[in-house]
Every structure is written in structure tokens, then in C-alpha cells.
Amino acid sequence: MSEEQTCDLIIVGLGPGAESLATGAAEAGLRVVAVEKHLTGGECPYYGCVPSKMMVRAADLLAEGRRIDGLAGEATITASWEPVARRIREEATTDWDDQVAVDRLTDAGVTFARGQGRLTGERTVAVQGPDGATSTWRAERGVVLNPGTRPAQLPIPGLDSTPYWTNREAVQATSVPASLLVIGGGPIGAEMTQVFARFGARTTVLEAGPRILGPEEPEASALLTDVLAHEGVRVMSGVSIAEVGYLDGTFSVAVEESGGRRETLHADQLLVAAGRTPNLDDLGLETVGLDPTARTLAVDERLRVLGADGPVEGLWAIGDVTGQGAFTHVAMYQQAIALRSVLGEGGAAAQYRAVPHTTFTDPEVAGVGLTEQRAREAGLTVRVGLVEDLGSRGWLHGGAGQGLVKVVEDADRGVLVGASVVGPAAGEVLGFLAVAVHAEVPVATLREMIYAYPTFHRAIESALADLDDDG
Numbered sequence: 089m090s091e092e093q094t095c096d097l098i099i100v101g102l103g104p105g106a107e108s109l110a111t112g113a114a115e116a117g118l119r120v121v122a123v124e125k126h127l128t129g130g131e132c133p134y135y136g137c138v139p140s141k142m143m144v145r146a147a148d149l150l151a152e153g154r155r156i157d158g159l160a161g162e163a164t165i166t167a168s169w170e171p172v173a174r175r176i177r178e179e180a181t182t183d184w185d186d187q188v189a190v191d192r193l194t195d196a197g198v199t200f201a202r203g204q205g206r207l208t209g210e211r212t213v214a215v216q217g218p219d220g221a222t223s224t225w226r227a228e229r230g231v232v233l234n235p236g237t238r239p240a241q242l243p244i245p246g247l248d249s250t251p252y253w254t255n256r257e258a259v260q261a262t263s264v265p266a267s268l269l270v271i272g273g274g275p276i277g278a279e280m281t282q283v284f285a286r287f288g289a290r291t292t293v294l295e296a297g298p299r300i301l302g303p304e305e306p307e308a309s310a311l312l313t314d315v316l317a318h319e320g321v322r323v324m325s326g327v328s329i330a331e332v333g334y335l336d337g338t339f340s341v342a343v344e345e346s347g348g349r350r351e352t353l354h355a356d357q358l359l360v361a362a363g364r365t366p367n368l369d370d371l372g373l374e375t376v377g378l379d380p381t382a383r384t385l386a387v388d389e390r391l392r393v394l395g396a397d398g399p400v401e402g403l404w405a406i407g408d409v410t411g412q413g414a415f416t417h418v419a420m421y422q423q424a425i426a427l428r429s430v431l432g433e434g435g436a437a438a439q440y441r442a443v444p445h446t447t448f449t450d451p452e453v454a455g456v457g458l459t460e461q462r463a464r465e466a467g468l469t470v471r472v473g474l475v476e477d478l479g480s481r482g483w484l485h486g487g488a489g490q491g492l493v494k495v496v497e498d499a500d501r502g503v504l505v506g507a508s509v510v511g512p513a514a515g516e517v518l519g520f521l522a523v524a525v526h527a528e529v530p531v532a533t534l535r536e537m538i539y540a541y542p543t544f545h546r547a548i549e550s551a552l553a554d555l556d557d558d559g
């Protein structure tokens with residue numbers, strides 16, 4: 089163990105938020121040490137948002153090409169995974185090398201330390217490098233934790249001894265399997281299912297819950313399920329997986345449906361996308377009185393980590409481990425607030441009533457704020473407006489214009505507390521509703537607006553009109 093070194097701020101785990109925070113803190117004059125054990129920038133640029141959205145873009149192009157028949161002539165589409173794999177390797181991840189990101193940090197004046205960081209007490213961190221050597225640091229201001237998550241390992245008999253994919257292997261695929269089983273119908277499972285199916289894999293998605301995209305509005309899940317089924321995907325919900333095997337290049341998955349029917353499915357590849365495990369178990373949390381087995385770190389509105397007796401001295405956390413939405417935009421939002429807190433500055437505190445999200449299937453599934461069910465559980469007087477088509481624009485769009493808009497009103501206050509949009513560019517249409525929920529624009533004001541014809545967002549006007557019909 090080396091002699092303790094001193095700095096102002098240590099950042100452990102460099103997800104997208106921490107990368108920004110490190111640069112900002114160094115630019116503000118702090119001596120910053122940034123610790124990363126794998127790839128600087130975290131899951132999003134190397135295994136998450138960026139490569140997966142390159143895959144989605146390619147799959148959407150194929151689908152658009154296939155829609156030419158009957159709308160604009162004839163097209164013969166020949167799918168090839170080669171440009172997708174190449175773009176991910178060369179443009180997105182530089183072959184999963186983070187040197188550019190490390191250089192960006194060091195150019196900004198940050199001291200970069202490659203290794204596993206662990207708290208050893210208040211404001212102190214030990215960093216174990218790849219060679220096993222350990223350096224120790226004391227930070228005068230404190231420590232920011234941004235360790236993120238890893239794919240959850242399911243305790244399914246047989247699974248661990250098979251070469252199954254998680255999102256990390258899926259984005260590194262150099263070819264498309266002829267057949268694919270996907271365990272988990274959350275955002276990762278839904279996006280990957282559609283991508284590989286559109287590239288020709290016979291795909292089945294296996295979801296334990298009653299429907300895919302379970303936290304979304306049921307109407308949104310149902311619409312996406314229909315679209316996937318129409319594209320030839322088998323969607324099995326309410327299943328439990330008894331066993332997984334692998335023999336001679338083929339996976340076998342024994343599935344029990346809710347009615348008790350058993351079936352063994354076979355495929356060339358298995359993708360497990362069944363949730364995430366927070367990287368909190370090897371972070372030395374116990375040395376500052378925190379529980380290393382917790383699923384999230386409680387934080388206050390300034391991102392200070394909360395212990396049993398209030399904020400832990402000199403300790404902040406940002407990103408997925410705070411449990412406020414596992415999205416890059418949440419981590420980025422939080423880093424700016426945490427940085428101001430580290431620097432002793434004020435400014436707006438964190439609040440999460442209008443966290444937007446988009447699952448990049450086609451149609452996209454986007455939401456903000458509360459679903460109808462969550463609003464009812466919160467005890468609000470709820471009115472709901474729902475339109476299950478996208479009006480003239482949906483029809484003009486041809487085959488792929490299906491969608492919906494659902495708005496959830498707190499009727500006592502006359503403001504929207506949540507909304508969902510499914511459709512082409514739903515994530516963009518959602519922007520309007522995110523403003524409405526965030527700024528608590530009165531529903532009466534939203535109804536006075538003029539909605540351009542024929543846009544997708546015009547369906548919002550119809551959904552607002554439908555609020556009147558709700559009991």
C-alpha cells in the first residue's frame with residue numbers, strides 16, 4: 089500500500105455524468121482524481137445507448153425500405169449486419185478503447201486512475217490498479233460515486249454454464265443468429281428483439297411479468313406487442329424459465345406459461361436482458377456506515393448520499409445507483425447539481441416529476457411523469473385522456489403510422505402529471521408533454537393552443553379533449 093496522496097475530489101466510476109463532473113470540477117480549479125476500472129464513459133457509449141441506437145437506426149432503415157412496396161414503388165431489401173458491426177466498432181467505441189475519453193479528462197487537468205476504487209472511510213479511497221498495486225487518496229472536499237450497474241445474473245439452473253449474451257455481447261455481435269431467444273421484455277429486450285428480428289433472426293421474447301414494457305401504460309405495451317407479433321416475433325408473457333441448456337451450438341430454454349403449460353424452446357443464441365445489478369457490492373460502502381447490499385443509494389436533492397442519520401460527510405452519488413431513473417439524461421442532470429453542491433454553490437435542487445424516457449422501438453414508446461396507475465396509487469384525483477391513433481398524420485404515414493397518446497391529469501389542480509406517446513418519433517413528440525408536466529402548464533392553457541395540421545403532435549389535442557369523457 090502506497091503513502092496517502094491528497095486531492096480535492098475523488099470520483100469513483102466514470103459513467104457519462106461523472107465524466108462531465110470531473111471536467112467541470114477541474115475547470116473550477118479543484119484537484120480531481122477520476123477512477124475507472126473498465127471504460128471511461130461507462131455503459132452508455134460502449135454497451136448501451138450509443139451502439140444500441142446505431143443498431144436501431146439500421147433496423148428502422150430496413151423496415152422503412154420494406155414499406156416502399158405499396159406506397160412508393162418496389163424495393164428489394166438485402167440486410168447486412170456488416171456495416172452495423174463496423175459502425176459500432178469504428179465510429180462508436182473505437183474497438184472498445186477509451187483512450188480518447190481518458191485524454192479528454194487529462195487534457196482538462198484531471199488525474200486519471202485506472203482501477204477498482206473502494207471507500208476506506210470518510211473522504212478516502214483506495215484504488216487497486218490492473219497490476220494489483222494499490223494507491224490511496226484523501227479528498228478534502230469529498231467523493232462522488234458513479235459506479236452504475238452491470239447485467240443481472242439470473243439464478244436459472246444451467247444458465248451460467250452457457251455462452252449466453254447480455255447487452256455487452258449483443259452490441260459486439262459480428263453476425264446475426266438465425267434464431268434468438270430474449271429473456272426480458274424491458275427496454276433492452278424490446279429494442280434488441282426488434283433489431284435482430286428485422287435483420288432476419290427468428291426471435292422469441294420471454295417476459296416474466298404480465299406484459300412487455302411492464303412499467304409503461306398497458307395500452308402502450310399492447311400496441312408494441314401487436315407490432316412485434318405482426319413482424320413475426322413471438323411474445324410470451326407471464327412465463328417462468330425452469331432451465332437453460334446448451335448443446336452443439338444450440339440453446340434450449342424450458343419455459344412454463346402461467347397456465348402451467350411447459351414448452352422447451354431452441355435457438356442459436358440467447359440474450360438475457362432481465363434487469364441490472366448495481367455496482368455497490370465492492371465499493372467499501374460499509375466503511376462509511378452504508379449497506380453494500382442495497383439496490384440503490386439514497387440521495388438528497390443535492391445528490392448527497394443519505395445514511396441513517398442524514399447526509400454522509402463529503403459523499404455524493406449520481407447515476408443509475410440513485411434509483412431516480414436509469415437513463416443517461418438523469419445522470420447528466422444530476423451531475424450538474426452535484427457539481428454545484430461540491431463547489432458550495434446553490435441553484436435549483438433536483439426534482440424528478442418530469443423525467444422523460446423513450447424506448448427506441450418502432451413505433452417508439454415514450455413517457456413522462458406518472459402513468460395512470462401510478463397517479464391513482466399516489467392518491468390523486470385522476471382524469472385520463474386517450475386517443476389510440478395518430479389522426480391524419482398517422483393515416484398519411486401509411487403502414488407504420490400506428491400510435492397513441494395518453495395524458496394523465498391531476499383533476500384537482502388541472503395539470504398533467506404524466507403522459508405517454510407511442511408512434512413514429514414519439515420521443516420527439518413527448519418533448520411537448522414533458523414541458524407541460526415539468527412547468528405544470530394548466531390543461532386549460534394547453535387546450536387553447538393551436539396544433540399544426542397534419543402533425544403527429546396534433547394527437548395531443550385529441551387526447552386533451554378526451555379528458556372530458558373520463559369519470
Ligand SMILES: Cc1cc2nc3c(=O)[nH]c(=O)nc-3n(C[C@H](O)[C@H](O)[C@H](O)COP(=O)(O)OP(=O)(O)OC[C@H]3O[C@@H](n4cnc5c(N)ncnc54)[C@H](O)[C@@H]3O)c2cc1C
Pocket residue numbers: 100101102103104105106123124125126127128129130131132133135136137138140141203204205206234235236237255276367370371406407408409413414415416417418419448
Ligand atoms: C443496452 C442499453 C441501452 C440503453 N439505452 C439508453 C438510452 O437509449 N437512453 C438512456 O438515457 N439510457 C439508456 N441506457 C441506460 C444508460 O446506459 C445508463 O443510464 C447510463 O450509462 C448512466 O449510467 P451510470 O452513470 O449510472 O453508470 P454507468 O454508465 O454504468 O458507468 C459506471 C462506470 O463505473 C465503473 N465502475 C463501477 N464500479 C467501479 C469501481 N468500484 N471503481 C472504478 N470504476 C467503477 C464502471 O466500469 C462503469 O464504467 C441504456 C442501457 C443499456 C444497457
Ligand SMILES: NC(=O)c1ccc[n+]([C@@H]2O[C@H](COP(=O)([O-])OP(=O)(O)OC[C@H]3O[C@@H](n4cnc5c(N)ncnc54)[C@H](O)[C@@H]3O)[C@@H](O)[C@H]2O)c1
Pocket residue numbers: 242271272273274275276277279294295296297300301302327328329361362363364413414415445446447448
Ligand atoms: N431507450 C432507453 O432509454 C433505454 C434502453 C435500454 C435500457 N434502458 C435503461 O436500462 C435499464 C435496464 O434495462 P433492462 O431492459 O435490462 O431492465 P428492466 O429491469 O427495465 O427490464 C427487465 C425485464 O426483464 C423481466 N425479467 C426479469 N427477470 C426475468 C426472468 N427470470 N424471466 C423473464 N423475464 C424476466 C422483467 O419483468 C422486466 O420486464 C432500463 O430500466 C432503462 O432504464 C433505457
